[in-house]
Amino acid sequence: MDHFQHRSGRLHAEDVDVAAIAKQVGTPTFIYSAATLTAHYQRFREAFAPIDPLICFAVKSNANLSVLRLLGDLGSGMDVVSGGELHRALEAGIPAARCVYAGVGKTAPEIEAALRAGIGSINVESEQELETIATVARHLDRVAPVSIRINPNVDPHTHRHTTTGTRETKFGIDAERVPDVFASVRDDPAVAVTGLHVHLGSPIYETGPFVAGLTRMLELAERVEHDGGTIDRLDIGGGFAADYETGRAPDAATYAKAICPLLADRVRRGTKVILEPGRAIAANAGILLLEVVVRKTSGRKTFLVCDGGMNALLRPSHYDAFHFAWPTTVPPSLVPTIRTERPELDGLEVVDLVGPICETGDFLARDRSFPPCDRGDLIAIFATGAYGMTMASRYNAMPLPAEVMVDGSDFRVVRRRETVEDLLTHER
Numbered sequence: 001m002d003h004f005q006h007r008s009g010r011l012h013a014e015d016v017d018v019a020a021i022a023k024q025v026g027t028p029t030f031i032y033s034a035a036t037l038t039a040h041y042q043r044f045r046e047a048f049a050p051i052d053p054l055i056c057f058a059v060k061s062n063a064n065l066s067v068l069r070l071l072g073d074l075g076s077g078m079d080v081v082s083g084g085e086l087h088r089a090l091e092a093g094i095p096a097a098r099c100v101y102a103g104v105g106k107t108a109p110e111i112e113a114a115l116r117a118g119i120g121s122i123n124v125e126s127e128q129e130l131e132t133i134a135t136v137a138r139h140l141d142r143v144a145p146v147s148i149r150i151n152p153n154v155d156p157h158t159h160r161h162t163t164t165g166t167r168e169t170k171f172g173i174d175a176e177r178v179p180d181v182f183a184s185v186r187d188d189p190a191v192a193v194t195g196l197h198v199h200l201g202s203p204i205y206e207t208g209p210f211v212a213g214l215t216r217m218l219e220l221a222e223r224v225e226h227d228g229g230t231i232d233r234l235d236i237g238g239g240f241a242a243d244y245e246t247g248r249a250p251d252a253a254t255y256a257k258a259i260c261p262l263l264a265d266r267v268r269r270g271t272k273v274i275l276e277p278g279r280a281i282a283a284n285a286g287i288l289l290l291e292v293v294v295r296k297t298s299g300r301k302t303f304l305v306c307d308g309g310m311n312a313l314l315r316p317s318h319y320d321a322f323h324f325a326w327p328t329t330v331p332p333s334l335v336p337t338i339r340t341e342r343p344e345l346d347g348l349e350v351v352d353l354v355g356p357i358c359e360t361g362d363f364l365a366r367d368r369s370f371p372p373c374d375r376g377d378l379i380a381i382f383a384t385g386a387y388g389m390t391m392a393s394r395y396n397a398m399p400l401p402a403e404v405m406v407d408g409s410d411f412r413v414v415r416r417r418e419t420v421e422d423l424l425t426h427e428r
């Protein structure tokens with residue numbers, strides 16, 4: 001599934017011993033694998049080839065310019081949700097026409113920047129936003145390409161914080177109101193509303209919710225066309241699961257098998273399909289490398305305190321998310337064969353992996369079966385290439401981690417580690 005494997009008991013990123021990266025770059029450091037990013041992108045391309053979609057990588061999952069450039073060179077477009085993300089995508093050389101722009105709170109200046117750049121589609125999330133888009137487009141004397149993000153009221157069976165397509169979340173426009181919204185702008189020359197968009201939430205471990213959301217979207221497309229409108233693109237969003245735990249996530253081919261047949265007819269009739277995977281491409285393409293700073297006990301608990309915690313990787317504390325973690329150097333008998341909470345290996349102990357932040361909620365893994373470790377040891381947190389660095393913070397005045405890209409036997413720093421001086425930059 002990815003190119004982070006122990007070889008003779010030492011963790012390698014592709015052909016690079018990660019201990020060599022730690023020695024040169026320090027910790028905490030996110031390490032990305034170019035080969036894994038490429039393979040996961042290609043897997044989506046191949047699986048969905050029958051409907052030839054535009055794959056728009058979700059920049060919110062990993063916004064590093066080198067990651068965006070790599071995917072852009074493979075043909076990827078970008079799914080952005082802010083002026084800042086669009087700026088990054090453009091800076092990475094992605095044509096604006098290959099970018100789609102969602103988000104519930106786009107400001108007029110952000111919309112103006114997107115239209116000036118030549119954005120492929122603005123995925124509108126409310127009637128008021130549509131008014132703003134029309135006003136800005138009129139002012140610029142441009143026609144805004146718009147898709148309507150529908151809220152289909154489909155439960156993706158995932159964490160409540162990342163559920164976006166059920167009634168009474170803040171996302172999209174209730175499906176029942178969508179035909180009226182189309183009708184309201186049909187004669188407005190400032191906006192070309194010719195697309196539909198849906199994103200249910202993430203990660204979604206079943207194909208059923210995708211099928212339900214898509215079915216709702218297809219019904220609406222028919223209805224809009226029946227009323228005299230045009231639909232030339234359908235954006236089915238992201239939320240495809242990553243391989244956080246061995247054997248749990250469906251692969252791209254499984255999703256494609258359920259989704260492609262539903263869209264084949266429309267694609268034959270000229271509709272463009274857009275996908276917005278983020279984590280399914282980037283999560284397994286990254287690890288977070290940490291050093292154990294302190295080993296301590298409290299009551300019956302053993303803590304390994306690392307040099308990065310919720311400040312570097314928020315997902316465990318924010319979503320109770322599972323990330324497999326393992327020391328980078330282990331005896332051959334402790335090389336993990338599957339990534340799970342309790343690998344069936346002899347000689348493990350139960351520990352909490354925590355960070356340095358002054359919160360009891362600052363943890364990376366709790367009650368985890370783990371090889372014996374002590375201060376100075378290096379630990380890898382797996383599947384952190386998505387929603388790792390993009391959600392990292394400077395809480396407790398912690399400088400942001402470094403980011404490294406590995407390609408075969410080479411590696412380079414693609415974002416240098418912040419310093420404590422960097423933290424003061426904007427206050428002077």
Ligand SMILES: Cc1ncc(COP(=O)(O)O)c(C=O)c1O
Pocket residue numbers: 058060061079102164199201202203237238239240276277278279280386
């Ligand atoms: C509109 C939209 N598209 C795509 C994504 C990407 O989700 P994932 O990284 O789970 O594929 C998100 C995630 O929040 C989203 O909000």
